[in-house]
Amino acid sequence: MIIQIYLQDMLKNLLKILNRIFPISDFLYILQLEEYESKRYFNRLKRFFWRRNLEKRDKLVYTTRIKIILCLALPFILITPPFTPFWIGLSNLILTPYFSFIRLKIQKRASLYFSKVNTKTKIIAVAGSFGKTTTKNYIYELVKYNYKTQMIPGNINTPTGIANWIINNFNPTIEILIVEVDTYFIGEIKRSLKITPPDIAILTNVGDQHLERFKNKSNLKKALYEVFDYSKPKATKIQNKKTNLEYALEVAKILKIPDDIIKDTVKKLKPPERRGNITKLNDFDLIDNSYNISETTGIKSVKNAKEISDRLHKKLIVMTAGIPELGDENKNGNINLGRVLGKKADVILLLQSIFSKDVEKGISKNKKIIKLEFMRDALDKLKEFDSKKYIILMQPELNDLYY
Secondary structure, eight states: OHHHHHHHHHHHHHHHHHHTTSOHHHHHHHHHHTTTOHHHHHHHHHHHTTOOOOOSSSOOOOOHHHHHHHHHHHHHHHHOGGGHHHHHHHHHHHHHHHHHHHHHHHHHHHHHHHHHHOSSOEEEEEEOSSOHHHHHHHHHHHHTTTSOEEEOOTTOOSHHHHHHHHHHHOOTTOSEEEEEOOOSSTTHHHHHHHHSOOSEEEEOOOOSTTHHHHSSHHHHHHHHTHHHHTSOTTOEEEOOOSSHHHHHHHHHHHTTOOHHHHHHHHHHOOOOTTSSEEEEETTEEEEEOOSOOOHHHHHHHHHHHHHHHHHTTOEEEEEEOOOOSOOGGGTTHHHHHHHHHHHHOSEEEEEOOTTHHHHHHHSOTTSEEEEESSTTHHHHHGGGSOTTTEEEEEOOOOOGGGO
């Protein structure tokens, strides 16, 4: 363990020295933010080839994969420094089949283990463009008093994440397991459900998130509907509800949760952090919607925040960086967000992302726009406003790839 820590520190120190000559960590950071997808990494190089010191909103994490990529690329980088980004990308491309094999091996192991030890557990799987985690948490709160229940926590929603959790945490004596499944490509939910085929399958919605990846809404729909296509033959399938709570209440009804427990639990339900929670930022009331954003959710959060501000007789400040991963079908999403901001917000703290110009196009000229580089800069700007007269909506800052 001591040797491992020593080697890791040595690698970091070596990288710091080399990075003064070759921008190694910057391109490793881009690769990691793109979740090791080679095509997306190479597409980024045009914008970032000459830029340096990119780690402003987050830091490179020295995962096993990053270390192996670095070890493979480093000799070639030392010989031909100008080709640093190419060697990093090529090393990742060469190693991708190996890591894919490892992931599939883990998933297969989890599937075999789960099918072997699971004798009585009912599985509830939740998919959708948004609202998955909130729905999952609401279901857990409603059923945990009547059934021995486990919920795969947080945002563990990929096939490998689910597989690792099953291998290390699943309790075979439980009666209900609640799983959230997400997707970046057609076939990903299928892989998750090979491990945990659901008895109750929920599709919260087909929205407009990640359309840049899926190319069109038809592909997105096909990917999300895998939650139904690969559930158990006699699974109960739930969709077309209006709210997260309605989905949770439908599950509670199916599982025959007593009315008194439902009524008492519903009073106490709160969404997960950063999903519209009302909290405090200094002395301001803050509507924290900073976890994720799409055109639909971004516009909806502004409209909801305006209703809250009107109810409290306060003015509305919105912090936003715009919407990433728009596709051809919603390419004007940031302009549309700007139009809604122009109608609903009194003050806009606009982070200078690559989407800010489009957001600004949609905002009416008489609106107060304050341009900021970082979300943390907003704290100083807020000193200019009276917390008794304003309420704040915080949307995501986005990562360094979008600046």
